[in-house]
Amino acid sequence: MIRRTFATALAAATMLAAAGAAMAYPDKPVTYIIPFNPGGESDITARLQQPFFEELTGQSLIIKYQAGAGGAQAWSQLNQMSGDGHVIMGTNLPHIILQPLTSNPGYETDDLTNIYMFHYTPDAIIVSKDSQFKTLQDLIDYAKANPGAVTFAGSGTNSANHLALQRFNELAGVTTTYIPFGGTGPSVTALLGGQVMAGMGYSTVAANHADDTRMLAVATEERMALFPDVPTFKELGIDMVSGAYRGIAVPASTPEDIRKELSDIIDRINHDPDFIKRMEEGGFVVTNIGYDQIDAFMAQKKKELSAIAQQMGILKQ
């Protein structure tokens, strides 16, 4: 609350200052809405962007949380917010594609004006340090011998983790059991406590629990700098390059030049070596998908994800 009052005061001050000068974007504090609870990956990466954004633009970036319905509550309200570029919102893939495909979340994928996808957390198969599975092949062999017996913890139903496991099952020709948990935290707890045999999560889990876990494979194009010893799925003959992408969207009423301007700012942050270093340490992979490429990227992802959703039989009637 204090921050908000402070921000309002700051806003008033800057507006006075800007009155004479030419209007440049951004000319007042920017509100960055995260559609999830604080403490998750969306929050952490927004927090990492925050100082760089403030340094670049001289305006403060105020992070606000509007959690609910797996993000749908915020996304369904985005287009009613003011479109002067001072309200931006985090968007997550596959959520914004899957939700409208499988249910009626109150928005369509194309309603959201994404202007940048700035990183992704690659899907990864993780086991606890003392697991019997030393390599991915161990796990596949066991799963082939005991169909359905390998339990995988993941976050949520019909979520990124769930889909990734479904794809893995199909490509590796195995049957496993997916156990959904209420978030990354509880699913990691179950993994570390030996309640499940493996986890379908993100590289970030392995980065944060390096001492207690072993990542068997990661769904990136090339091996990650942070994990030079962990093979990619591709190397092991499983064609999986996927994960949860996080980006930024603006209300549909936001003018074209501001969209471009914002995309440029995020792009500059994304190329800051210090930012890249901090993201990589956390297990995030920086992606530079700007405003001019975003439509093609979204179309591609929509195609991929609807195919998997159809296989899983979760498309809405």
Next chain:
Amino acid sequence: MGMFDYLFQALTPLNLFLAVTGVVLGTVIGALPGLSATMAVAVLVPFTFAMDPATGLIALGAIYTGAIYGGSFSAILVNTPGTPSAIATTFDGFPMAKRGDGNLAVTLATLASVIGGLVGAIALMLLAPPLAKVALAFGPPEYFWLAVFGLTLISALSVGNMLKGLIGACFGLLLSMVGVAVIGGDIRFTMGTQVLLGGIDVIAALIGLYCIPVVIDLVATPDPHLKVSTERSGFRLKEAARIAWTSKFNLIRSSVIGTVVGILPGAGGSIASLVSYSEARRSSRHPERFGTGEPDGVLATESANNATVGGGFIPTLVLGIPGTPPDAVILGALLVQGIRTGPALFTEGASIVYTFIFGLLIATLLMLPAGLMLGRYAYKSIITIPKAALVPTIALMTVIGSYAINNNADDVIVMVAIGFVGWVLNRIGFAPSPIVLGIVLGQIAEQGFVQAYLIGNAQGGVLSMFFGRPISLGIVALALLTLFYPFIMSKWRARRASGATATAEAGRAE
């Protein structure tokens, strides 16, 4: 570096200043229903990025522990828990305030919170790495049984109204199912509206069920909100300290329960205070006084919920698994600071961890003077503000509080609607607490059950999943004991009484 160095590092003017400010801010935020501990911590996080890690952690820990404590003010004075952790504090705190002992109840809550907070923080300092294993020992079946245990506690606590307590809890369980299911993804009981898609927020339900009936009753009755005793004003610190000293076992037991429950990710302060409350009642010499303004009830719940603060930091710092929702925010802040959690943090990062723990201990101690001042002020304003001003103030707070949960107007609609339902239910004898606890426990029970079933199924043994694990069996035994304890006790008393009369008669016959 020795422990004394860490203590001195925690005692720098900046750290002390942040500890005081954190505790005061936290207490105020916690006292306002709807502004939760999680929110208090999240608001502060960006400021801590400019500080060194230990200092930032001290500020966050101070505001967190202050918020958990502050929740007791509104629980005692307005019958509305400021945070879910303070639900059980309303049981005896508000009856105390009603009969004119509001200041005594606030002072008792302060003493209990300080002691609980100290026990939790000391456990964090001395026993964190071994205790963290407790968090991992609890799997889906244990959480399922823990929630079932919690539900049996509700029925046992609904004195003389066991049936209504159970019905209320079942209503809460049903409410917990509204919205998109975490497991299965089904959309349930939303009646086709977007408003209910996100489910019924626990905080919105909490505000609605407790505050709206209070507001309506304030308007509907001519009596003053609280009785004021003129001859016993002030802190009544001596009196409170005497009561706390006689109840030292209750305080220690409740603090230990709070610490252990705090270690369990996903259990939280509401379960901790509920368990310790029922334990306090069970072992009391006057169990019948509980629920009518028994100081032991306030001592039990407030020491337990502040002990969860230190307890919750144990899995957060040792395993990187947040013990409570505010811990999740703090963990995120640590990651942004580039601090890797894990057992190594207690050796390699010792200067950060131990400076922080000393800071937390100091902040907890500072809660005593800060809390007494704030509590006195809160008590005075509640009794001196005329009802015509008090009612709109509380009404406005309910709207702000429920909006602030997710910055969403839908939660306000849910809060008001559920509040009116709650008022009607209140009139026909259904208390709000079983309903709210049903909502909290319903989610834990459902997820635990489905996960345990799926895992059991995959391993070819559903029954052994639920009934073949030692911790599960222990919790089942506790639940059964709670459920049948009143019957066993009354049987036993009856037998002893009849035995006593028989001996007496035998004596007379001689």
